[in-house]
Amino acid sequence: MSAVSVFMSSFGFGLMTAAVLAIATVGFTMQFAVTNVLNLAYGSVMINSAFVAYYFNARGMNAWVTLVFGMVTGAVVSWALNRFVFTPFQRRNLAPITVVIVALGVDLVGTFGLQAIVGGGYVSFRLAPGQEYHILGMFLSGMQLVILAICAVVLGMIHWLLKYTRLGKAMRATSANPNLARNSGVKTQMVISTTWLISGALCGLAGTVFAMNTGVFEATSAQLYIVMLLAAMFLGGPGEPYGAMFGALTIGLATEISAAYISPQYKEVVAFLALLGMLTFRPYGIFGSEKTN
Amino acid sequence: MSVELSQSGQVLTATGLSAGYDGRPIVQDVNIEATPGKVVSIVGPNGSGKSTLLKSLVGVVPVLGGTVSVGAKDITNMTPEKVAALGVGYVPQIDDVFPPLTVKENLEIGGYLLARRDVATRIEAVLEFFPRLKVMLTRKAGKLSGGERKMLAMGRVLMLSPSVLVLDEPTANLAPIVATQLLEEYIRGFADHGSTVLLVEQRAKAALRISDWTCVLGGGRVVLEGAPRDLEQDPVFVESFLGGGTARHQAP
Numbered sequence: 001m002s003a004v005s006v007f008m009s010s011f012g013f014g015l016m017t018a019a020v021l022a023i024a025t026v027g028f029t030m031q032f033a034v035t036n037v038l039n040l041a042y043g044s045v046m047i048n049s050a051f052v053a054y055y056f057n058a059r060g061m062n063a064w065v066t067l068v069f070g071m072v073t074g075a076v077v078s079w080a081l082n083r084f085v086f087t088p089f090q091r092r093n094l095a096p097i098t099v100v101i102v103a104l105g106v107d108l109v110g111t112f113g114l115q116a117i118v119g120g121g122y123v124s125f126r127l128a129p130g131q132e133y134h135i136l137g138m139f140l141s142g143m144q145l146v147i148l149a150i151c152a153v154v155l156g157m158i159h160w161l162l163k164y165t166r167l168g169k170a171m172r173a174t175s176a177n178p179n180l181a182r183n184s185g186v187k188t189q190m191v192i193s194t195t196w197l198i199s200g201a202l203c204g205l206a207g208t209v210f211a212m213n214t215g216v217f218e219a220t221s222a223q224l225y226i227v228m229l230l231a232a233m234f235l236g237g238p239g240e241p242y243g244a245m246f247g248a249l250t251i252g253l254a255t256e257i258s259a260a261y262i263s264p265q266y267k268e269v270v271a272f273l274a275l276l277g278m279l280t281f282r283p284y285g286i287f288g289s290e291k292t293n
Numbered sequence: 294m295s296v297e298l299s300q301s302g303q304v305l306t307a308t309g310l311s312a313g314y315d316g317r318p319i320v321q322d323v324n325i326e327a328t329p330g331k332v333v334s335i336v337g338p339n340g341s342g343k344s345t346l347l348k349s350l351v352g353v354v355p356v357l358g359g360t361v362s363v364g365a366k367d368i369t370n371m372t373p374e375k376v377a378a379l380g381v382g383y384v385p386q387i388d389d390v391f392p393p394l395t396v397k398e399n400l401e402i403g404g405y406l407l408a409r410r411d412v413a414t415r416i417e418a419v420l421e422f423f424p425r426l427k428v429m430l431t432r433k434a435g436k437l438s439g440g441e442r443k444m445l446a447m448g449r450v451l452m453l454s455p456s457v458l459v460l461d462e463p464t465a466n467l468a469p470i471v472a473t474q475l476l477e478e479y480i481r482g483f484a485d486h487g488s489t490v491l492l493v494e495q496r497a498k499a500a501l502r503i504s505d506w507t508c509v510l511g512g513g514r515v516v517l518e519g520a521p522r523d524l525e526q527d528p529v530f531v532e533s534f535l536g537g538g539t540a541r542h543q544a545p
């Protein structure tokens with residue numbers, strides 16, 4: 001293959017990775033923005049949601065329909081995590097690091113608990129990849145194009161939610177200044193719960209399309225995904241949904257293109273280096289601004 | 294200024310109020326009554342508990358003893374969102390806007406409790422009041438100047454047509470002319486329209502000029518209070534707050 005075609009085909013992979021990562025990072029960063037929880041258990045919720053969707057798919061349900069089950073699982077599990085795990089720990093006024101460590105524990109329990117249930121083997125969705133399309137030197141299957149379309153539509157909906165709806169504005173207000181939001185009559189507890197439902201649905205969706213896009217997956221497949229999430233989030237500025245989209249695009253493309261030239265094994269390393277560089281030179285991200293007052 | 298922005302209305306009362314953080318009282322045994330049509334101001338040195346007092350009235354800081362009421366309603370330790378719904382508008386000393394939101398969005402959040410169809414007309418009314426905000430509706434609140442920002446902060450609470458205004462140093466960091474205008478035109482104006490105004494003001498002289506009653510807070514307690522013309526005659530007050538107009542000492 002020529003240099004250009006290697007580049008363009010890896011660009012295609014990068015686009016897929018970026019699209020899935022964008023959905024995941026937006027959910028991840030929304031949780032951080034509105035509740036100040038760095039939910040390190042995000043990857044395990046993703047893969048658990050994927051397995052629930054897979055469960056229905058393996059019993060004959062159309063794979064695209066099972067996305068709904070993945071989303072519902074992600075939403076309910078995330079909401080419950082916040083309600084019964086993170087909030088009680090936050091209420092006790094412990095150091096913020098406590099919640100991070102708790103989330104890490106939840107991630108391990110979630111991942112290996114799943115492994116105990118489903119076993120260690122690889123599975124894959126029953127989903128025809130469809131015709132292969134050759135677009136600008138990229139090779140994308142029909143399935144991948146559908147995933148891209150879903151991601152684009154969902155990101156568009158998130159944009160609409162945050163920018164034009166009462167709920168979305170209340171979410172942004174709660175994120176910016178929770179006390180003032182309450183002084184304005186916003187029931188911030190409700191807003192926070194709703195945020196976890198919505199971001200959890202994004203998490204479940206991301207997990208399921210991640211599993212579909214990967215082809216074969218197992219209980220631990222999303223274990224290193226948190227590195228990609230953190231890199232994308234910090235690149236765009238923590239708590240900035242639009243920054244998350246940008247960060248995901250950058251990290252998605254960077255990891256896949258570097259994979260074509262170095263080795264796919266080093267994807268997370270590349271993401272991690274990007275994260276380190278970002279933390280060193282612009283800890284508030286490209287779009288983020290230092291929250292001072 | 295023909296627009297009716299604030300509603301006339303309700304008495305705000307604190308009785309034997311103690312409040313503070315982590316169960317430790319900062320404000321102790323404070324009695325305050327703010328009535329419709331009047332400006333009641335609170336002055337006092339830095340750290341005397343002025344902000345803590347206001348926060349405890351609006352549900353941001355826990356009340357540890359005593360009661361707070363609006364009209365006939367006991368609002369002691371009520372959540373801030375319920376206090377807002379009862380017509381009490383609170384402008385904090387700092388963090389008084391949502392910086393990443395635009396001016397328009399800040400006003401929309403201010404009108405969060407309004408019926409959806411009323412928000413736009415209400416924004417129009419508030420903008421008539423603060424015309425300077427009109428040309429910056431799409432600007433982020435974090436990018437406003439100090440004076441514009443205070444107008445936005447006031448505009449946000451006016452969205453709900455409050456009957457009681459609780460204002461924590463609205464003139465801090467403002468140029469003297471802007472500060473005077475804010476106090477004498479706008480804030481005094483609310484009271485003249487029948488609203489209840491409770492105001493914390495650093496500059497005692499300016500506070501006295503627009504107030505009907507002034508309380509001096511020291512060490513979390515009301516150490517002196519009275520009508521402005523009486524306080525102006527009070528040697529202790531004059532020495533502590535009006536003497537030379539520069540240094541502000543702890544009232545004895």
Ligand SMILES: Nc1ncnc2c1ncn2[C@@H]1O[C@H](COP(=O)(O)OP(=O)(O)OP(=O)(O)O)[C@@H](O)[C@H]1O
Nearest residue numbers: 314319337338339340341342343344345346386495
């Ligand atoms: N969140 C908090 N937790 C604990 N103590 C606090 C907190 N906020 C304020 N304090 C303390 O309460 C006391 C009163 O503070 P407060 O902000 O009410 O004073 P103030 O009269 O408004 O001062 P200033 O004129 O500087 O605004 C101070 O000693 C302050 O250190």
Ligand SMILES: [Mg+2]
Nearest residue numbers: 343344345386
């Ligand atoms: Mg203060």
